[in-house]
Amino acid sequence: MKHRLLLLLTVCLFSGIAYCQTDTLHAPPAVLPGFYADPHIAVFGKKFYLYPTTDGIAGWKSPSFTCWSSKDLVKWKYESVILDFPKDLTWAKEKAWAPAIAYKNGKYYYYFAAEGSIGVAVSDNPTGLFKDPLGKALVRKGMFRGQMIDPMVLVDDNGSAYLYFGQGNCNMVKLADDMISFDVKNVITIKPTGYNEGPFVFKRKGKYYLMWSEYDTRDPRYSVCYATSDSALGPFVNAMNNPVLKGMGVVKGAGHHSVVKIPGKDEWYIAYHRFKIPGGNGYHRETCISPMRFDKDGNILPVDVFEELKPVKVRHSD
Template identity: 30%
Template sequence: MTLLVVSCMTANTARAQQGAAVGAGSTYSNPLSIAFGDPFVLKDGDMYFMYGTGGGAKDGFSVYSSPDLKSWKDEGQVYFGNNKNGWGTGAYWAPEVYKRNGKYYMFYSAQWRHNPTKEEENFKIGVAVADKPTGPFVDMQDKPIFDPGYPIIDANVWFENGKTYLYYSRCCYKHPVKSEVSEWARKKGWYKEIEESWVYGVEMKNDFSGVIGEPVLLLRPPVKMDIAEWESRSVTSREVNRRWTEGSFIFKKEDTYYMMYSANNFDGQNYAVGYATSKSPLGPFVKAANNPVLQKNGRVTGTGHNSITMSPDGKDMLCVYHGRTKATGHERLVFIDKMEVRKDGKLVVYGPTMKD
């Protein structure tokens, strides 16, 4: 969860061949039989609660609970878009839940019904509250948290020193950007332009009713063709005329902020995860040289939009993400693999793994 401040972490440095171990006496095998995209895990006391996109929910979100990350109970739908303050009209994506002062707050993306210019993508971010992690969640206000003037998705929240920070992704929609990659694709006659999504951060009011100041650009795809080519594979494989930087997740180890993010088409095989580091929650962030840290391996594809939790015994840092296999087809399922930040500062994910 994003509240996690990592001061000391250990992890098995050998790549697992069949799933992974999670704490003493508890094991799991990938993929989990939970059809979530964008999975987020909240650890509340001795229980884990997993939220995500889809999973059978209709115009809202469901949750699964587990005492050990192995056995999961379907708790049903816990957020409904038609609640008394609901402002969305479909496309309910990427929920994240945080416990604050005895209440549970769900941040999520949805298509805003207020759409006077009839945009195809009119996504905004809202927040709903509940007394329990299993809901029911009710929107705090009948509108999104704020409107930056462009569609946004994938909320992630960080609390520190009495301040609250909101991270989000500006959508690719109507956001063409000039770069060596876009010029290359244009010359090949593939695409006239390449649209991009960028990750921003902004301070948020502590009551979540709005933001403070202007959003700060934190991450974007590379301008140069020979830099971080893995972030351009949706274009270079001629899959689509878009480059994504989305699904951010921030945590802190000692005095360094780590921001994990996903690139490429969430609906394709090249979806992958990288990270960047900073000394401040609002950057500047520098992308890591060892990116990507999670990508397809032949057996598992479309790996991305992760969150982080800790094992039941508190020893292992775990990367929770969605992926696909040949057996499961196009459906996204949840995977969990060990990860760590090494002594040299490098972040490593030991996955994707899959049970033989």
């Protein structure tokens, strides 16, 4: 027995075999308690914020959104319900899905899916309360092909803001300066190879990264891929090493993500959901965070969903 153990340790030390490095039967814990999915992560001031879909309901029929905050990415504090459909909206009552937040003009703009349309709400604070400035959807159900869900907004270095959204196709458009309107004639629709839903765009070293989820969120193969461009509206070229986030072992259905950069550093983290461990499925998902890294050429390296998340402090804002 001792000889066998010694041989195994020797193999692990000198061969770099994956199973010696990663225990795929014991995943790190979720960062939020209970069922939450589609997390949008952001940093404002010296705090991190998470804006997820409330999960655990068949048909994803949650009627509200919550906000969570953290000083270190590891310990999260429940803030409050920040948008309650029956109380705060006149045009939708349920199916509160896949939110995203952006900051501009001294305001926080909260984009969300509701009953097959996309809305926007505004607040003076990242924890709300958020109010509906339009009294109607920003993107109506049926306005374009596919489902009008999964909004995301990138505010570029020059202050220009871009809206990305859609299931089945990825729609892109520059927002007006008010952040709550756009010219329908300027919408660009694309479908990268494998694209299903959950677009997320960020900018690093002058390059734009368009990421998305493949398959269906109820499918254990749910995963994340990406493409890059020199422009916020493309054209985007698919990466060669897709997918960069996927399940393995007890981790299933890893996808519908968002990305955050630590201010002042080239240090990145990816928030995503997976099937609840144990016994989860597409309606019982939990929120996780993992480090996300790049190679010397700017390619996103495969995310290790088993890597332990260590505390991170925000020293100053960009």
